[in-house]
Amino acid sequence: MSKKQLIMESALELFAQQGFDATSVQQITEHAGISKGAFYLSFKSKDELINGLIDHFMLSLISDIDQVVKNHETDANLLYEFYQAAFHSFQKHSDFAKIFIKEQSKTLNEELISKIHQYDKLIDNIILGMLDRIYGEEISQTRYDLIYCVKGFIHTYSHLILFFDVPLDLHTLSRSLAEKTALLAKHSETTFITEELYHTINEPFHVHVTKEQLLEMVEQKIEEVDDSTLEESLTLLKQQMIEPSLSPAIVKGLILNLNNSPACKQIAFLIQGCLGV
Amino acid sequence: MSKKQLIMESALELFAQQGFDATSVQQITEHAGISKGAFYLSFKSKDELINGLIDHFMLSLISDIDQVVKNHETDANLLYEFYQAAFHSFQKHSDFAKIFIKEQSKTLNEELISKIHQYDKLIDNIILGMLDRIYGEEISQTRYDLIYCVKGFIHTYSHLILFFDVPLDLHTLSRSLAEKTALLAKHSETTFITEELYHTINEPFHVHVTKEQLLEMVEQKIEEVDDSTLEESLTLLKQQMIEPSLSPAIVKGLILNLNNSPACKQIAFLIQGCLGV
DNA sequence: TATACTAATGACTGATTGGTCATTTGTCAA
């Protein structure tokens, strides 16, 4: 495990317990068994660490959900699968999820708030795509309202999953929420969040990872992975981003390779967006 | 305005902008135009101030909602009125609502977390009472699930109200959420939060304000109020709490007097509970 | 072994914090 990862894992644990502000760099380095100076060899500042954590786990969550929504053929169970994926991802990264719920829109930098807002919009788009696919024209009036309902459901029930040590039946929960969402989608008539209102609210934010940033991330990932298939796939896709030469089928296949590895799902999602597949 | 109130208002504004940790006592006192020493004449510590703010505004919110639910005769529009009351209360105390949403279950003292949990349970009970009153046996299987849905709705839509400077139509919002809640209450069948699960989760917490604490609060309130009717009502009710002598009708009337004043609604709610009216 | 290099350390700095307390200021009745 690289030093960066070690620090991130130690920090994550402490942040989940105590929050960002209440956790000192000293504590993190002690918990990781390294010196304070070593921390600043891996991260320029505490803020950079927080930034990195948010990027890492938000992308993980988003790519988890996105993959399920994209790869699910029969729309019948899609809602159920969506909720399953979301809650499983929360459970898998429960430390980060705790931070995300607790510190959401706290007193962070402008930069961080904007970043979180961007990820939030990504999630909105995934949910919207899913709803449109299932219900189509049927929900043309209420689709934006439904996004907020779905996010409301996830938020409240996440509390249970994260902050109580009770064994929960995620299957029943997902089934229950799928039922509720379907009810709202089929019978809800009053519209509160019109398309206009939705866009007014989200106007100033645009999602964007520059190609340069992404290339850098790919390079870093190449050094991290052990599997040769993954390494090769990443290298080829990096080349493709610099100078397209491969056929679409090959590119899709390479991205699938990455999607099969939990460690590469996130970067797969980004490459996918960059190459427009 | 008493010094205590001045400090609380100044602190509230800064807390809403920056959060608890990021706001120093120095900043608060500068903003209030007093010295640092003067702060500690009114509050034993920064924590005591935070405690006071939470008590003050949570009670305000809860008594606002409770009054609407209790006093609404026709159950037809009750859901709508409930959401209206909740969002109006949020809008009225938007500074505090922001803090409440932002710092919810952050890294506060054990004491504070428990306190917030207690208020949360109070809200649960009000919602549950309302739902039972409207739907009765019809929702016997899903009543606890419905609480979480209602709270989920309020949470997500509160974000819009609090963090975007868009003029919002609370009437339409409340109507929309009333419709959605009714849909779920009437047609939802899958139960996730069973009665047993609900009680397991909330077991260790019990709401309690001791009579002594309440008497002290009443005394303080007597000194604060200007109106003679309010002062008299408070004094009589205080006597009643120490040694019951008035008829139930008089007690009810006195509480109504308090309910008519925004400044006394909260303490009215507590006295009501203490006297079992 | 000697040299050159990087990785890692932790004492240190300057800034900021919550909270204290000797001192000053303001306000009464005598």
Added chain:
DNA sequence: TTGACAAATGACCAATCAGTCATTAGTATA
């Protein structure tokens, strides 16, 4: 005008913080 008391002040303290840097430890090459 005086003296007694309460209200208010802000310099001060110890603790803690993020971040730095001179120094040391470890390692690979010659």
